[in-house]
Structures are given as structure tokens and as C-alpha cells.
Amino acid sequence: MPAQQETPTQTSNSNNLPYYDVIVIGAGIQGAGVAQAAALQGWSVLVIEQFDGPAQGTSSKSSKLIHGGLRYLETAQFSLVKECLQEKAILQKIAPKLVKPATFVIPVYKKNKRSPFWVGLGLWLYSLLGGSAPRKIASVLWKNFPHLNTQNLRAMYSYEDAQTDDAALTRAVLAAAQEDDAEILYSTEVSAINKTGEGYKVNSNRGSFTCSTVVNAAGPWVNTIAGRCTFGAPMIDVDLVQGAHIVLDTPAFEQCFYFESPDDGRAVFTLPWKGKTMVGTTETHFTGDPKTCTPTADEEAYLKRAFDFYFPALANVKILESFAGLRVLPMAEGSATKRARDTRIVFDNNVDTMKGYYAIYGGKLTGYRATAEKVVQCMAPVLGHSATLVSTKNVHLN
Ligand SMILES: Cc1cc2nc3c(=O)[nH]c(=O)nc-3n(C[C@H](O)[C@H](O)[C@H](O)COP(=O)(O)OP(=O)(O)OC[C@H]3O[C@@H](n4cnc5c(N)ncnc54)[C@H](O)[C@@H]3O)c2cc1C
Structure with a gap:
């Protein structure tokens, strides 16, 4: 069933088109996060989504972990792991019904690439960056995992992370944005973004809207949207x-x-x-x-x-x-496992042709809130907002 949506109610600009401080393209977790953080500042926000409900792209297809990402330690992405572990702690506090603790067990076998020492070291480092204290599971307790293959098992460790329902989390963040008067249009595909004197005009199959700032939170469609910007928006390969x-x-x-x-x-x-x-x-x-x-x-x-x-x-x-x-x-040669998983925000407030355009590339479900706060910080000067920004880290999600 199509999700409930509103007809845009914002004031019109000189062309009689609806005007918003912020238009967000994409109702995945990143778009939802930016919409919530922007609406919390009192800015008028419209989210435009091509599908008939939220989280129908990547944000319902993730592994549903709220975690630092133990395996990113192998590629030395320490600041990403640390930030995600901080975000995990915040989300467990503000959304305890949606983000629940999960115990992870790592059995290490004789033929594994990673030795017990290596796994233990990784878990110790993870705990130093904000993860839970790891535990070695004594061999007498291995029988408590009845279906597990224990042939050639050398060691077992456990630690705590968290799990969520990614689509439910996205819906909850959007609901929080709507509490602060953000509007959402589903079944609306953005076809072009034009620079106007004072901001942007966003065209879609359901009409045109104007705004001072526009956020490209289109996930895997991010470069498709960048390509629809008639002002030559920069793209990351x-x-x-x-x-x-x-x-x-x-x-x-x-x-x-x-x-x-x-x-x-x-x-x-x-x-x-x-x-x-x-x-x-x-x-x-x-x-x-x-x-x-x-x-x-x-x-x-x-x-x-x-x-x-x-x-x-x-x-x-x-x-x-x-x-x-x-x-x-x-974009890079070789295994995807080794690539950076951090979020990149492409923007340049100093270039007139793209002042007020923000594109979100990559990132983790876990880090959506931190990313949204960074985007909102970048937008504030363009919207003439000089007051201290209100943080979403104390807003409860249901
Ligand atoms: C396999 C996999 C596992 C993952 N596991 C985890 C995990 O366990 N933990 C974790 O923290 N992260 C995980 N991630 C990362 C996380 O899922 C993503 O970072 C996050 O979901 C991306 O959200 P998004 O909002 O950027 O993109 P999306 O959820 O894809 O949202 C983009 C939205 O933009 C809309 N859109 C696109 N074009 C248009 C248009 N022209 N007009 C209107 N709307 C448009 C789309 O319809 C879509 O709804 C995983 C990712 C993958 C792929």
C-alpha cells in the first residue's frame, strides 16, 4: 500500500512554485536523517522519493547491523569504526526498541586466514575504539552451540554489537522529521535540478518545487541525480x-x-x-x-x-x-573488501553555481545521524542560520 503522504503546503516563490529551505531527494536512511536534522532546526523541508514508500532502495537491503564494523579494522579505517561505535551507543539510547543488542560469536578454525591471535587482537582494538569487551569462550562451553561444526575449531570469541530493522529505523527517522513539519512526496521522480538566482528548481513528474538548498541522498542513484543537475554538479567515480x-x-x-x-x-x-x-x-x-x-x-x-x-x-x-x-x-581496482566505507559529502558553498547543493556518497546505515548533522552544518551558512544547531542525538525514535 502506498505510504501516507502530504500535498506540498509550503509558501510559493515569485514563480508561484512551492518553496522550501531544503529539498531532500531520496527517502532512504540518509535522506531521512537529513530531513530530520534539517526540520529540527526549524527549516522547511520536502523529501521527494520515486518509490511509493520509504526505504525501498538500499535501506531495506542492508545486513541490519548497527556496528563499528570489526572487519574495517583490517583496512585501518579506525576513524570510521570509532564514529560508528559512538553512533551505535547513541542509537541504542534514543531508539532502544529499534536498535537491540546482539551477541556475536567468532569461531576460529585451523584453516582460517585469521589466527586466534589476530582475531583476539582485532577485538581488543575494537573495544579500545568503543566496542564491548571481548570474551574468549572456553572449549568446555563449545557444546552450547549444538549445530556448530567443531571439527578443527581452535578458539571462539564473543563480543556485543547491535541489530536493527533498517526499514523500520528509516520510517522512524522520517516520522520524527514529520513531527517537525517535514513533508514527504512519494511516487515522485526527480527529473532535473536547475540553478536559479536564489537557489534551485527541482523538476519531477509531479511538478516543480523550489528551494535554497538541495540534498542528493539518492544512494546508488547518486550519480544519476548528479547527471540531472543542469549546473554541472561534480561527481565522484x-x-x-x-x-x-x-x-x-x-x-x-x-x-x-x-x-x-x-x-x-x-x-x-x-x-x-x-x-x-x-x-x-x-x-x-x-x-x-x-x-x-x-x-x-x-x-x-x-x-x-x-x-x-x-x-x-x-x-x-x-x-x-x-x-x-x-x-x-x-571506484578502484581489486577487491571491494578493501575499499573505504566512509561517507563523502560533495559540496562547495564558495562556488556560486553549486552553493547549496550537497551530495551524499556511500556510508553506513549506522552513521546516518552523524552524516546528517554534518550536512546540516554545511547548509546553515547558506540558509543564513547563525544560531547553535540543535542535535538529533537527544530526539527519541519510536
Ligand atoms: C549489502 C549491504 C549490506 C549493508 N549492511 C550494513 C550494515 O549492516 N550496517 C550498516 O551500518 N550499513 C550497512 N550497509 C550500508 C547501508 O545500507 C547504506 O549506507 C544505506 O542504506 C544507504 O542509504 P541511502 O539513503 O544512501 O540509500 P537508499 O536507501 O538507496 O535511498 C536512496 C533513495 O533515493 C531514491 N531516489 C533515487 N533516485 C531518485 C529520483 N530520481 N527521484 C526520487 N527519489 C530517488 C531511491 O528510490 C531511494 O529510496 C549495507 C549496504 C549494503 C549494500
Whole structure:
């Protein structure tokens, strides 16, 4: 059913078009976050979304973890991990019904690329950056994981992170934005953004709107939107890297497990999801229209092989469903695993032709709130806002 939406109610500008301080393109988590942070400052906000409801792009296809990202330590992304762990703590405080603690278990086997020492070191570093204190699970307790393959198991560790329902979190953030009078238009596709003397004119299949600032929060469509800016918006070269998940017809384990794929040693995990077990994820180069992103048979087989290897007694369980989303990563040669996962905000308030245009590239679900606050800080001078900005870190989400 199409999500509830409003007809734009804002004041008109000299062309009799509706005017907003801020227009946000995209009702994924990043667009929702910016809409909430901007509306909280008292700015008038319109969110425009091409689909008939929120979070129908990447923000319902993630691994649903609110985490620092243990594996990003291997690529020395320490500031990203630290910021995400801080954000995890904030989200657990302001959205306890949506962001719940999750225990992760890492079994380390003889043939793993990462030794027990390496895993222990990573967990120790993770805790120094704000993660939970890691725990080594004594071998006498391994029998408490009845289906787990314990052949050639050398060590087991556990630590705490958090899990969410990504689409529900996005809806909650948008609801908070609406509480502060942000408006949302669904089933509305932005076709062009033109620079006007005082700001921007945004054209769509449902009419034109004007604004002082415009935020390109179109996720994997970010460069499509940049290409629709008639003022020559700068673009970052990106690769779209697909990540698939499968949901298995077996009751959820109490814990989340992190493993090395028996195929290639990549980190894969199992998570409880709606009472069942979810396995993720993959890294498959994607080209084409993001709307067509769907798991391939190879991806499903890769994830199922990993599950069967570590839970051989459950190898007969069926795949109930699968889904895939697109990571927006800086273009580079080689493995996607090694690429930076931080968010980049493309803007330049000093260049007249793009003053007030902000494009969000990449990033994590976990860091959406921090990103939104950075975007709003960049916008404030353009909107002539000199008062101290109000933070979303104390606004509860339901
Ligand atoms: C496989 C995978 C697993 C992940 N796991 C995690 C995780 O566990 N934890 C974590 O923190 N992060 C994770 N991430 C990252 C996280 O999911 C993304 O950073 C986040 O969801 C991106 O949100 P977004 O709002 O930028 O994009 P999207 O959710 O894709 O939103 C963009 C929106 O823009 C709209 N749009 C596009 N073009 C137009 C147009 N012309 N007109 C109007 N609207 C338009 C789209 O319809 C879409 O709704 C994962 C990502 C992937 C791909």
C-alpha cells in the first residue's frame, strides 16, 4: 500500500512554485536523517522519493547491523569504526526498541586466514575504539552451540554489537522529521535540478518545487541525480557493489556468527532475522539500473555453502527468500573488501553555481545521524542560520 503522504503546503516563490529551505531527494536512511536534522532546526523541508514508500532502495537491503564494523579494522579505517561505535551507543539510547543488542560469536578454525591471535587482537582494538569487551569462550562451553561444526575449531570469541530493522529505523527517522513539519512526496521522480538566482528548481513528474538548498541522498542513484543537475554538479567515480543475503527456513540462533567463507576466506555471517536465520553477504560488481539489483544464483549458492559448512547438521534447510542491495564505493581496482566505507559529502558553498547543493556518497546505515548533522552544518551558512544547531542525538525514535 502506498505510504501516507502530504500535498506540498509550503509558501510559493515569485514563480508561484512551492518553496522550501531544503529539498531532500531520496527517502532512504540518509535522506531521512537529513530531513530530520534539517526540520529540527526549524527549516522547511520536502523529501521527494520515486518509490511509493520509504526505504525501498538500499535501506531495506542492508545486513541490519548497527556496528563499528570489526572487519574495517583490517583496512585501518579506525576513524570510521570509532564514529560508528559512538553512533551505535547513541542509537541504542534514543531508539532502544529499534536498535537491540546482539551477541556475536567468532569461531576460529585451523584453516582460517585469521589466527586466534589476530582475531583476539582485532577485538581488543575494537573495544579500545568503543566496542564491548571481548570474551574468549572456553572449549568446555563449545557444546552450547549444538549445530556448530567443531571439527578443527581452535578458539571462539564473543563480543556485543547491535541489530536493527533498517526499514523500520528509516520510517522512524522520517516520522520524527514529520513531527517537525517535514513533508514527504512519494511516487515522485526527480527529473532535473536547475540553478536559479536564489537557489534551485527541482523538476519531477509531479511538478516543480523550489528551494535554497538541495540534498542528493539518492544512494546508488547518486550519480544519476548528479547527471540531472543542469549546473554541472561534480561527481565522484563510484563502483556499485552488490551484497546479497539469504534467509533460511531454520529458527534463528540466539547469537550472530562471524565466519570465514570456506570458498575464499571472506567474512560472512549468520544473523537472527524475523525468527529465521539470515546469511550474508557477497561482493559482486554491479552495472545497470539499481532497480534491477537482485541476488544471483551464484551468490545464493556461495552463502548456502558457507552455512552448510559451519552447520552441517542443518544442510537440508531451504532458502525462504533472498535480497540484495548496492554499496556505493569509491571506484578502484581489486577487491571491494578493501575499499573505504566512509561517507563523502560533495559540496562547495564558495562556488556560486553549486552553493547549496550537497551530495551524499556511500556510508553506513549506522552513521546516518552523524552524516546528517554534518550536512546540516554545511547548509546553515547558506540558509543564513547563525544560531547553535540543535542535535538529533537527544530526539527519541519510536
Ligand atoms: C549489502 C549491504 C549490506 C549493508 N549492511 C550494513 C550494515 O549492516 N550496517 C550498516 O551500518 N550499513 C550497512 N550497509 C550500508 C547501508 O545500507 C547504506 O549506507 C544505506 O542504506 C544507504 O542509504 P541511502 O539513503 O544512501 O540509500 P537508499 O536507501 O538507496 O535511498 C536512496 C533513495 O533515493 C531514491 N531516489 C533515487 N533516485 C531518485 C529520483 N530520481 N527521484 C526520487 N527519489 C530517488 C531511491 O528510490 C531511494 O529510496 C549495507 C549496504 C549494503 C549494500
